[in-house]
Amino acid sequence: AADQLNRRGHDVTVFERNDHIGGLLMYGIPNMKLEKWVIDRKQKVMEEEGVKFVVNADVGKTVKAADIVKDYDSVILACGASNPRDIKATGREADGIYFAVDFLTRSTKHVLTGKKDGWVDTKGKNVVVIGGGDTGNDCVGTAVRQGAKSVVQIEMMPKLPDERAANNPWPEWPRVCKTDYGQEEAIAVFGKDPRIYQATVKEFIADKSGKLKKVKLVKLEPKKDAKTGRLNMVEIPGSEFEIPADYVLIAAGFLGTQDYVAKAFGVKLNARTNVETAEGSYKTSVDKVFTAGDMHRGQSLVVWGINEGRHVAREVDEFLMGYTNLP
Numbered sequence: 001a002a003d004q005l006n007r008r009g010h011d012v013t014v015f016e017r018n019d020h021i022g023g024l025l026m027y028g029i030p031n032m033k034l035e036k037w038v039i040d041r042k043q044k045v046m047e048e049e050g051v052k053f054v055v056n057a058d059v060g061k062t063v064k065a066a067d068i069v070k071d072y073d074s075v076i077l078a079c080g081a082s083n084p085r086d087i088k089a090t091g092r093e094a095d096g097i098y099f100a101v102d103f104l105t106r107s108t109k110h111v112l113t114g115k116k117d118g119w120v121d122t123k124g125k126n127v128v129v130i131g132g133g134d135t136g137n138d139c140v141g142t143a144v145r146q147g148a149k150s151v152v153q154i155e156m157m158p159k160l161p162d163e164r165a166a167n168n169p170w171p172e173w174p175r176v177c178k179t180d181y182g183q184e185e186a187i188a189v190f191g192k193d194p195r196i197y198q199a200t201v202k203e204f205i206a207d208k209s210g211k212l213k214k215v216k217l218v219k220l221e222p223k224k225d226a227k228t229g230r231l232n233m234v235e236i237p238g239s240e241f242e243i244p245a246d247y248v249l250i251a252a253g254f255l256g257t258q259d260y261v262a263k264a265f266g267v268k269l270n271a272r273t274n275v276e277t278a279e280g281s282y283k284t285s286v287d288k289v290f291t292a293g294d295m296h297r298g299q300s301l302v303v304w305g306i307n308e309g310r311h312v313a314r315e316v317d318e319f320l321m322g323y324t325n326l327p
Ligand SMILES: Cc1cc2nc3c(=O)[nH]c(=O)nc-3n(C[C@H](O)[C@H](O)[C@H](O)COP(=O)(O)OP(=O)(O)OC[C@H]3O[C@@H](n4cnc5c(N)ncnc54)[C@H](O)[C@@H]3O)c2cc1C
Pocket: 015, 016, 017, 018, 021, 022, 023, 024, 025, 028, 029, 030, 033, 057, 058, 059, 060, 061, 078, 079, 080, 081, 082, 101, 104, 134, 135, 138, 261, 292, 293, 294, 295, 299, 300, 301, 302, 303, 305
């Protein structure tokens, strides 16, 4: 959005709460998937073209939302949807439990600076990743490359078939088991798939000093809800078992946007805790405030972030000029 609006001739300032711009491309997606010089290069090009970047500026906390609204003709909220879903099991306070993006951020900072401060080093440790999605896979790959002793990935749902089922023909989205680079690397190092399906955490078990040592898991089975007809994953009584865990990385999904920014600007959220707009529009409930990216559509993909950035730039340009020639 900044790039498009700048090229159109507007003055654009990007506020970023972190020490580096780039969002999850910078701190989230691991270095082996996206090398960070790509972001630095893009930032330099945009700076030379006139975009201003202000880092360590947490809007709604260290920078007042009211000042931004007062000082600028238009505002785009593109703060992502990185509010992590927690696992509320007994022992959650144990030392050694991290949210996935915190762990990945600390790992990237270490890769870039070599500093050990804040780094979660899983070398020689037993690592349990909770969540079988793409973020969990990035955690598996990172732990494997750090030299973890064991890496286990817990997935609530049953394993998908290796090939399309008869009720899932082309051109439907293939509902088949995907083995991504992290899992492939785990298989290469440990000789087996790191995933345990149909299981969830019952308890985090720490030693006397509070350090995590084990995780108690319970097996799950799909059961139809009598009222709604929906399939729910329910615990199988007596199926608990324990596995060693020095570190647990929670990659159990995201719950929409962190609401302090939305509150600071007074914009309405929808039922999915994303910022509300009319269908096909990026305009929020507050005058001259727009939104785009994950903050608008929920956790998504980089291509959607780019697409929404371009569309919101178009709408903002039209709002400021009365017409637009942006694509
Ligand atoms: C671990 C992980 C791996 C992923 N891998 C892929 C992948 O391989 N391919 C793919 O297409 N997608 C991937 N995604 C998804 C993709 O990264 C996101 O969809 C995309 O980054 C969304 O862009 P965004 O700009 O909307 O939000 P974000 O990238 O989340 O950026 C939001 C930015 O706003 C900043 N911010 C938030 N609040 C404030 C505030 N109050 N003040 C100032 N700044 C603030 C944040 O610090 C952040 O820099 C991955 C996501 C994760 C979590």
